[in-house]
Amino acid sequence: MPASNATSRFSDRVENYMLYRPGYPPEVLAALKAECGLRSGHSIADIASGTGLWTKILLENGNRVTGVEPNAEMRQAGKDFLAGFRNFTSITGTAEATTLPDSSVDFVTAAQAGHWFDRVRSRREFTRILKPGGWLVLLWNERITDSTPFLREYEQLLLDFGTDYAEVRHERTTEAVNEFFDPAPFEQRSFPMRQEFDYAGLEGRLLSSSYAPGPGHPKHEPMLRELRRLFDARAEKGAVNFDYWTRLYFSQLKSKQD
Secondary structure (H helix, E strand, O other): OOHHHHHHOOHHHHHHHHHHOOOOOHHHHHHHHHHHOOOOOOEEEEEOOOOOHHHHHHHHOOOEEEEEOOOHHHHHHHHHHOOOOOOEEEEOOOOOOOOOOOOOEEEEEEEOOHHHOOHHHHHHHHHHHEEEEEEEEEEEEEEOOOOOHHHHHHHHHHHHHOOOHHHHOHHHHHHHOHHHHOOOOOEEEEEEEEEEEOHHHHHHHHHOOOOOOOOOOOOHHHHHHHHHHHHHHHOEOOEEEEEEEEEEEEEEOOOOOO
16 A cells, blocks of 8 residues: 555544544553563654554653654644653654654554554664664554454444455454564564443444545445444443454564674
8 A cells, every 4th residue: 555545544534533542451561561671761763653542651651752653633633632741752754764863762663553564664764763672562453353243243344334444454464563573583462452332432433444434425324324223233231342452562673684
């Protein structure tokens, strides 16, 4: 997918993204402290920092974080959301061209974003900006698609109405995560997480997705009618659940020449 398309596809979904996308369980930060020695004094480049859901966790840990974000609307939302943190800097840049100096950060992180990167070029850039022995951390919230009747039917709704869902869903791209780390071995951890939605929240969660057709698209209204039908059929006590595995990958990144 062209980088320009990947950069712009969330521009009209910022509000729903901030309100309805899942955060990250506390076990992720605990694992980075235990496994990577993450300390509050470490500097971090958070790539494709977006609205700041993951960035905020790092800032609350006391880290100095540079958010690298190419999308103007997402970057502004992140700056507003994180305005109270003096140890946050927001810059325009991409995974392939961060604009950061050589050997300037202890960690590079990317949450819910690595599947959009050019893996060869971004890996080269991460190696450049990391200090010797620095860590690359990738994480995704992987929505479980088949553990309940509701989740199975929601998955079918996305396949039926999504503009390019089958092509871009990140659950498939995480299989290629080794390309970011090779030749270094990497570690993986998984943690369960859940979101509960009333109907308004479910609709907002759907419309936060880049592959959900927006207002004016011929599939938009039929999609929402099917979503309402699905909610009415499957909600219990006025709510439905999204279940996730939060997948965490990490390693000390090495140059291909090492």
